[in-house]
Amino acid sequence: MKTAIRLLWVLFIVPLLGGCWDRVEMNDIAFFMATALDRTDKGELKVSIQIPISAGAGGGEGGKTSTGGILGKTYYVVSSTGFNIHDAERKTEMKMSRHFFKGHRRVVIIGEKFARSGIKDILDYYSRDPGSRLRTYLIVAKGGEAAKLLLNDHPLERIPTEDVRELERSGTGTSVTFRDFLMTQANEGIVPVMGAIELLSSTDSPEEEKNLIQLNSLSSTAVFKDYRLVGYLNETETRSMKWINNKLDRTIVAEKLLRAGGNVGAVLHNTSSRIVTAISAGKVIVRIELNGTGVLNEANVSMDMNDPKTVSAIERELEEAIAGQALRTVKKAQAEWKADIFGIGLKLHRFQPNAWKKVRGDWDRAFSDAEVSVKASIKLRRTGIVTRSLTQDRTEAK
Amino acid sequence: MFKKLLASGKSMSVYVERSNPTPSDSEQQSSSLAELEIRLQEIFSDSSDVVFRTFSIGGEVDALLIYIEGLVDEKQLKETILSPLMSSSDSSFSTTTDNTEFISFLQKSLIANGHVKRISRIHEIEQEVLKGLVLLCVDGYSESIAVSVPGGSVRSVEQPSTENTVRGSRDSFTEILSTNTSLIRRKIRSSRLKFDALTVGEISRTGMVIAYIKGLENERVLREIKSRIEAMQAEAILESGIIEQFIEEKPFSPFPQFLVTERPDYVVSALLQGQVAILTDGSPFVLSAPMTFWGFLQAGEDYYERVVYANLIRMVRFLFSMIALLLPSLYVALTTFHQQMIPTNLLLSIAAAREGVPFPALVEALIMEVTFEGLREAGVRLPKQVGQAVSIVGGLVVGQAAVQAGIVSAPMVIVVSLTGIASFTIPRYNFSLAFRILRFPLILLAGVFGLYGVSIGLLAILVHLCELKSFGVPYLFPMAPVSLKGLKDALFRAPIWTLYLRPHSVGPRSKGTGKN
Structure with a gap:
């Protein structure tokens, strides 16, 4: 019995041996919701952190105990500058009474200026720090300062960057996390990209901008080469890139059709792509096939939708438009940046390893010289519940 | 002449x-x-x-x-x-x-x-x-x-007051031994049902009956129970609970080793499974042994209702017994150690609610749990006439006012009340006591070591359960040791017609249905 008690004491001591005591009350934690990284004019790193004001941000109490904080806000932003992230964080710590908690940070926004100067250093920090999640989304603030995005109130979300996270998750734009970025960066034959966000007026009328709500718009894609931002793809190009990379699930296509004389809108599901690569006489030949099946939802054309030929005609025109967009996107990447954002080199590496060895040494040049052809194939399964277009004249149909 | x-x-x-x-x-x-x-x-x-x-x-x-x-x-x-x-x-x-x-x-x-x-x-x-x-x-x-001209005022057979079922017989034991034996006999018209009478208590001379079904009973258990009862040195036996304490194997274990019931159908079911029941004069509660962990989580409806519904209800019961044991400690562990495990929006809600609370989550949890236990104890003791008043004061005033005053957070009130409700889903009262007691060390461990502490606590409980035996039958049977036949009626209940083989841990000798 005595030895049993002694053993019991030993057992009680064992858990303490870890020496690890990380108990923190929730009231003593500052949750990082988003971080913005900017390069100041002096060349220093400016780290801004968005922190929810718990009393206002949780909102569960129906306003009884939560007055929304003294500021009447649900969040605040703390910024500090330093030569690296830790230097800035050290300075932030002096301003903050609470423990840092990065486990819930979902968005890191990089200012354009900083992105253009190279982001290699911060990648090291985020991949090394156990408190940061690799699933944090990485975004470029297009044409401006990242910290500004943190300060922009959102009409619906209590924490403004929550909206950025939702946009990233919705799948309409480019969504790239630290993990994705680092994995792409580590691969040969592909160049990493990330989503780019800009503040736009909610009503698209810039002259009234002062009074209006500004919204984040995940419209573009930032292309990175050697950890530096080299340029952007616009929204159509972004879609083309995602389609070619087989990352598009569903998209809305709206095109003007010259031959049909009007415009149509369709929702495409089951979009997919196929890339076939080959090397002929030292030149890389790339054939891209884009497929999509969808529903015609908007048809402002004077045609009889009951006629299968009409649908095929619309399909043909849509195919041309989409293939054209895709080709222009590839050409832009080839000509402007010599950056293989589509992973064509990766494909070549996987399917023609011997050919890859020849072009590997100077893949950027080989990519920019590659001969690319795009073929699209669109199937419209349904044309909606009206047979004839409303704009179509009755007599004309007969 | x-x-x-x-x-x-x-x-x-x-x-x-x-x-x-x-x-x-x-x-x-x-x-x-x-x-x-x-x-x-x-x-x-x-x-x-x-x-x-x-x-x-x-x-x-x-x-x-x-x-x-x-x-x-x-x-x-x-x-x-x-x-x-x-x-x-x-x-x-x-x-x-x-x-x-x-x-x-x-x-x-x-x-x-x-x-x-x-x-x-x-x-x-x-x-x-x-x-x-x-x-x-x-x-x-x-x-x-x-x-024998028995008379005097006795309580008649009434509906069970502590064990309610929607379906099943409505009679319950009374304080009179002969009534109780007759209630069992009414359900088993067999001469194999034996009532072995004893008298215990030096002063009280309380009558007792050991009931078993000849041929189904575990002889070793029967012998053991008899010898332990005979070895008892007690002046008076006022309740079957006193016998239970005298003859159970691990008096300091939080887990009970006897079925305690006032329902004759439960006793009959236990007898048919080969258990040995102990009836005590003056107590409407009948003891039955050997019991296993899973047996304590089963209710009459598990067998009376159709198999699909019975299994659903049993799943709910398992889930809620886990909640009763673990919810407060998990809440404390997650909010003080593992904030990254809580979904962001939920975290913000909890953080907002906790913002004005002056106590650490551990202290908050202990305050609320102790308050709840106090309320529950008061509820048992209080005269019927003031029951309403106490439930209003307890539920509304303490709960709502404490949250409004910012002394405790609303999520904690939810956690504690959910835990309280969950502990009532455990069908056996004496078994739910084990969960109520074990909750507190787990909360303490969670507050000190986080999930690591909760895991250590659970492991300790598991080790204890593995070691525990009720009259020679492993407490976790048929999980540990595994018995494939026994598993038909542990986590899930197989359809009633497949249960005709008795779990051999209890009644080793006879085939035949253990359930009715």
């Missing part, structure tokens, strides 16, 4: 003054009624409830009735004993001349009652009177007749 007859039977022994009125086991009854009466008056001195009623049989032979007021039905006593004896004529027993024959003549011909036995020792007289029998002593004979 009567006098002659009586004189021949008179004993010559002389009454001797004794300092100790308690009779020895072998002391014989005096045949002189006067001496006997003095002796018995001495034994029952200062006992105002013991009635000595002298009368004469047929107007000639003196006789004495001794009984305890309130334990005897006076009306029946008059009808079955007093009237036939007093009115019997001289001629009806003229032929009986012998000592014992007269007594047996009385027994056979005059006492119109079913339950009659003859005794001759003072010690036995004392015991039978105390049991509530009527004792008839006749002048000149050294034998008495004990007649």
Whole structure:
């Protein structure tokens, strides 16, 4: 019995041996919701952190105990500058009474200026720090300062960057996390990209901008080469890139059709792509096939939708438009940046390893010289519940 | 003629003054009624409830009735004993001349009652009177007749008050042993159902019955229970719970090792599974052993309802028993150690609610849990008339006002009340006590070590459960040790027609259905 008690004491001591005591009350934690990284004019790193004001941000109490904080806000932003992230964080710590908690940070926004100067250093920090999640989304603030995005109130979300996270998750734009970025960066034959966000007026009328709500718009894609931002793809190009990379699930296509004389809108599901690569006489030949099946939802054309030929005609025109967009996107990447954002080199590496060895040494040049052809194939399964277009004249149909 | 007859039977022994009125086991009854009466008056001195009623049989032979007021039905006593004896004529027993024959003549011909036995020792007289029998002593004979005329006020068979089921029989045990055995017998009309009677308690002399079904019972368990009961040294057994404490194997384990029920159908089901039941006079709660962990989580409806619904309900019960054990400790661990494990929006809500709370989550949890236990205890104790008031004060005032005042956070109130509700889904009250107790060390571990502490606590509980045995049957059977046959009725219940094989841990010998 005595030895049993002694053993019991030993057992009680064992858990303490870890020496690890990380108990923190929730009231003593500052949750990082988003971080913005900017390069100041002096060349220093400016780290801004968005922190929810718990009393206002949780909102569960129906306003009884939560007055929304003294500021009447649900969040605040703390910024500090330093030569690296830790230097800035050290300075932030002096301003903050609470423990840092990065486990819930979902968005890191990089200012354009900083992105253009190279982001290699911060990648090291985020991949090394156990408190940061690799699933944090990485975004470029297009044409401006990242910290500004943190300060922009959102009409619906209590924490403004929550909206950025939702946009990233919705799948309409480019969504790239630290993990994705680092994995792409580590691969040969592909160049990493990330989503780019800009503040736009909610009503698209810039002259009234002062009074209006500004919204984040995940419209573009930032292309990175050697950890530096080299340029952007616009929204159509972004879609083309995602389609070619087989990352598009569903998209809305709206095109003007010259031959049909009007415009149509369709929702495409089951979009997919196929890339076939080959090397002929030292030149890389790339054939891209884009497929999509969808529903015609908007048809402002004077045609009889009951006629299968009409649908095929619309399909043909849509195919041309989409293939054209895709080709222009590839050409832009080839000509402007010599950056293989589509992973064509990766494909070549996987399917023609011997050919890859020849072009590997100077893949950027080989990519920019590659001969690319795009073929699209669109199937419209349904044309909606009206047979004839409303704009179509009755007599004309007969 | 009567006098002659009586004189021949008179004993010559002389009454001797004794300092100790308690009779020895072998002391014989005096045949002189006067001496006997003095002796018995001495034994029952200062006992105002013991009635000595002298009368004469047929107007000639003196006789004495001794009984305890309130334990005897006076009306029946008059009808079955007093009237036939007093009115019997001289001629009806003229032929009986012998000592014992007269007594047996009385027994056979005059006492119109079913339950009659003859005794001759003072010690036995004392015991039978105390049991509530009527004792008839006749002048000149050294034998008495004990007649059972049970009466007095007893609680009738009512609906069970602590174990409710939607479906199933509605009777429950009472305080009267014979009623309780009859309730079981009504459900098993088999001579294989045995009721083994014992008397325990040096002063209380409480009657007990060990019930089992011959051929199904685990003999080792039966032997063990009997020997442990016989080895008990108790002055009084007021409740079956006292027996339970005397004979259970691990008195310091938080987990009970006996089924405690007031429902006859549960006892019958347990008997059919080969268990041994212990009925105690004066207690409506019947004990049954050996029990396993899973048995405590089963309710009657698990078998009475159709298989799909029964399994659904059983799943809900398992889930909620886990909630009852773990929810507060998980909440404390997650909010103080592992904030990254809570979804962001939920985290913000909890953080907002916790913002003004002055206590750490651990202290908050302990305050609320202790308050809840206090409320529950108050609820059991309080007089029915003030029940409403306490539930309003407890539920509304303490709960809502504490949140509004910012002393505790609303999520914590939710956690504690959910835990409280969950602990009531455990069908066996004594088993839910184990979960209530174990919650507290787990909260402490969670507050000190986080999920690591909770895991250590759970491991410790698991180790204890693996080691625990109820009369030789592993507590976690059929999970540890694994028995594929037993698994048909552990986490899930297989359809009723597949359950015809008894789990061999309990009733090793017989096939046949354990459930009804």
